[in-house]
Amino acid sequence: MNMYRHQLIYLSLFITAVLARKLDVYSINERWVCHIKQSCFDCLRLPQCSWCPEDEMCFSAHLPLYENYCEKQRINHTDYGMSFEDNAECACSGDKIMSDCQPPESTGPECSGRGSCVCGRCFCDEQPDPENPSKTIMGDYCEYDNFSCSGPKCNEGPYSIHDLTAYEDNVTSSWGNP
Numbered sequence: 001m002n003m004y005r006h007q008l009i010y011l012s013l014f015i016t017a018v019l020a021r022k023l024d025v026y027s028i029n030e031r032w033v034c035h036i037k038q039s040c041f042d043c044l045r046l047p048q049c050s051w052c053p054e055d056e057m058c059f060s061a062h063l064p065l066y067e068n069y070c071e072k073q074r075i076n077h078t079d080y081g082m083s084f085e086d087n088a089e090c091a092c093s094g095d096k097i098m099s100d101c102q103p104p105e106s107t108g109p110e111c112s113g114r115g116s117c118v119c120g121r122c123f124c125d126e127q128p129d130p131e132n133p134s135k136t137i138m139g140d141y142c143e144y145d146n147f148s149c150s151g152p153k154c155n156e157g158p159y160s161i162h163d164l165t166a167y168e169d170n171v172t173s174s175w176g177n178p
Helices: 030-036 084-096 164-175
Strands: 115-118 121-124
């Protein structure tokens, strides 16, 4: 029998019960297990919960339906807008994460002095100028922005703060200014 993709096939199945018993089938929601454990320590070791194995502390302050369940056994952390897993890894690993907040072969400040190094990566200052919310800082090391270049050939950017001097020198010389 040759079968082809998108071909309709009819099957007939005949099932005969030789011995039939009534079986009750139950399933359990894994998150429900968290609610019946006696302590945060017991509960949050489970993979479906929020647990820092190295510190034996809770990562999450709240479990569904149990407000402040882990209040005394939790790691305080800041949510930097990373995924839940990244936030947990950051809170649980702390200093053990390799810092990658400076460009390779650079001796300047972390995150170009325009952000914070958290868990090995840069989080750029969100509003460098509150009076002008369109100004933004971006890049893996906060090295780009849309406001540092002020030469006549500058547009909306982004511009690397490390290349501005060379760029503005070229702009000045091309316009014939001293």
